Structure formats: C-alpha cells, structure tokens
Amino acid sequence: MTTVDETEKGPRKQADRVRDMQDRLIAATVICLDRYGYSGTSISAIQDAAGVSRGAILHHYPSRQELIAATAARLLDAALRPTQEGRPGRGDGAKNLEELLLFYWRQVMNVPEGRAFIEILVACRTDEALESALSDLFTTWDAKVAETARHRFAAFTEDPDDAALLWSVARTFLRGLIIHSRFVDNPAHLENMVRRFAALISPQISLKTRAH
Amino acid sequence: MTTVDETEKGPRKQADRVRDMQDRLIAATVICLDRYGYSGTSISAIQDAAGVSRGAILHHYPSRQELIAATAARLLDAALRPTQEGRPGRGDGAKNLEELLLFYWRQVMNVPEGRAFIEILVACRTDEALESALSDLFTTWDAKVAETARHRFAAFTEDPDDAALLWSVARTFLRGLIIHSRFVDNPAHLENMVRRFAALISPQISLKTRAH
C-alpha cells in the first residue's frame, strides 16, 4: 500500500525527497546569488529562501562552498542545453545572429541564473578554494561549448576554430554587459549594444542551417 | 620659520598628512579588492595592507562603504586620464585599434586597479546603498567617456554617436574578459581574444589623428 502512487503531496520515495530538496536548495541559492550577491548568500539567506531548516542544508551539502559549487555545476549543465537543442518556441533556433544574441541576452544571461553564475565566476577569482573546486568544470565546459560552436557556426575564415573563438568573444561581451548595466539606466540601451555587437560579428560568422 | 619648506621628511602641514593617509588607504583598498574580492575587503584587511590603525581608517571614512565609494571615485578619475591625454611612452597614442585595445587590456583592465573596480561594479548590483552612492558618478563618467570617444574616434557610419557606442561595446568586452579568465588557463589566449575583437571592430571605426 505504500507503493501506491499518491499524487496528492508528500513524496514517499527517499530518492524523490532528496532530489526535490536539492532542487529547492539550488533554486534558492540561485535566487540569493542574484538578489544578494555572493557575500550576501549566507546559509541563513538560503535557508529563508528555500523555507527549510539549517540542518537540511548542511545535511545535503556539508559546507556552504559545496552548495555553491553544486549550483555552479547545475547552472553550467542547464546553460549547455539551449545551445545543443533549440528549445521549441523559446526563441532559439534563431535565423540570424542578432536574434540569437538577443535570445541569449534575454533568456540566458540577463536572468537570475545568468546573473547568479556571474557572481560565482567573480567570486572564484579571489576564492582559492572555490576556484580549485570548479576550474576543471569550467575548462571542460568551455571546450564543450567550443565544440558545439564549431558544429553550429561557420566562420568566413579558413581557420575552423575561428567560429568557436568568435562565439567565446560573444559570450564574453554578453557577460560584460551584465556589469556594464551599472553605467546605463535604460535597459533598452543595453539591447542596442547587443544589436550593435551583432552587426559587428555578423559579417564574420554565419549560422549553419540545422541539418538534422 | 614654520613657513620654511623642509624637503627632508615628516610632512608638517596637516593637509599633507591627510592626503598621504587617504592615498595610502585607497591604495590599500585597491590591493585588497584585487586580492580578496569585495567581501574579503574588510576593515581589518585594509588596516593590515595599509599598515595603519583601525581608528585612522574610520576617522577619514566613517564607514567601510564610504571608503569603497571614495576608492571607486578615484579609480574612475584615474581611468579617465589615459584616454584624454596619451601618456608618453606607455603605449597609448597607439596607431591602430588593436594596439589601443591591447594597451587597455594590459594597462587599464587587467591590472589591480581594473580588477578592483570590477569588484565594486559587481557589488553595486546587489548592494543597494553602494549603488545609490555611486550611480550618479557612473552615469556622468560614462557620458564623459562617450564625449571623449566622439572626439577621438571616427565611425564609418553617419551617426556621430556610433563611435561612442562602439567604444562602450569594446570596454564591455574587455570587462567581460576579466570574468572569462576563469575559463581559460593560458593568458595568451585572452590576448588572442582581444586581437580577434579588434579585428571585428577595426573595419567599423578609425582612430582620429591627434590634432593638437
């Protein structure tokens, strides 16, 4: 009778409970990083945002740093997907580079997940322990994105790696744009900068038509 | 006899003492921001880096935040100068855009002052008080830089503001490159990205020959 699936509430399987709790914790961490920054993302803040007790957090992640690292891993994994498979009806699978960059700006970078990840990246620069815990993840992720870019984009130069290089330049620009927001009061101006950058890069790269 | 200027040591004038102390405090703050990040730049850390007492810091700057704000103001003021007047023999007054961007990357952005300023910018996103204390400074500084860019650069479009827009795009990219460093182990690759970006933007902009 315990194996009967109740759709009401209170998941009974332990594996589900663990997954749900960890999802809640990571989601709360993302929200805190976006709202309060890296230093403001204390265990107490995460506790309040997730609506759980202090012990629950430390049970799944023995230290604050491991929770942050797990959050970074999940964010990287999630950011990998819209590149590989265009999510239907969400704006990816754009026909030109301006549409694609605007999609990335609106749906990947300038969202809580993107801003939270930048907080982690900036913190890694001065946090030795966090950096060493994530550096391997970063390099492999970057290589994976480069490989995807090689398949998806075509550059007008002979160098096959140029498309990947240009795509990393584009991501770098979009990340810088998050920081540049402090100088600009009007969000529309930021999108104009995206469009201007797209105009810069468009003559040098072209979207491959989806083959499959 | 008190008006006789001694060049030996021990500044007697109080105004000199104040200036020297504030210089030391701001320099120490820059070092701490670069090394330990925003959250790690505590009063204790600044105290150790400057080699002064705790009370001396709080005397000149009644709170940690005001010291950070004063540091931001000084960094912005210092960053304004190499654009207006090419410092002799330091690499500015470059002949093409690639040289100029590499100069900015090596001598302005990827230095303790540049990295420290990014820490402040990122902190402003989530620190309401710091943001409101600096937002006016940021907008006026950005406008000043744009004005300088309008005079220094010439864009190949009819829009006179396009040069300023492109220059802000370039600065945004260089700032993003500081963050992108986490993904790259080889610093030479970062300079390659600068060169690739310079190649993107070079056909669209041209350096005005210094008239004066």
Added chain:
DNA sequence: GCAGACATACCGTACGAACGGTTTGTTTTC
C-alpha cells in the same frame, strides 16, 4: 613671539550582530 585655547588626526578597546559549522534531538522511510 609665545602661551593658551581650540581643532584635527590618530589610536586602542569594547560591544552587538551575523556568520559558518557542529552537535543533539525528532521524524520519516525502508
């Protein structure tokens, strides 16, 4: 020109708050 009043720069300590992490206790699942 100097003595005393005043203002400013600087120092050391103390206190409240918040943090990360541990320990102990309770509930749920198998």
Added chain:
DNA sequence: GAAAACAAACCGTTCGTACGGTATGTCTGC
C-alpha cells in the same frame, strides 16, 4: 529497528561600528 532525512539549539570567530583618550597641528590675544 536501523538508517536516512530533517529540525533546532548552540559555539567560536569575525565583522562593522562606536567611543574614550592622546598626540599633533593651528589660531588668537597680548
């Protein structure tokens, strides 16, 4: 009933800030 999941009280440390006291510089009246 044993182990895992969760809750809550607790501890040591560190932070920012405030305050009392001291040294140094500056001004004023005679």
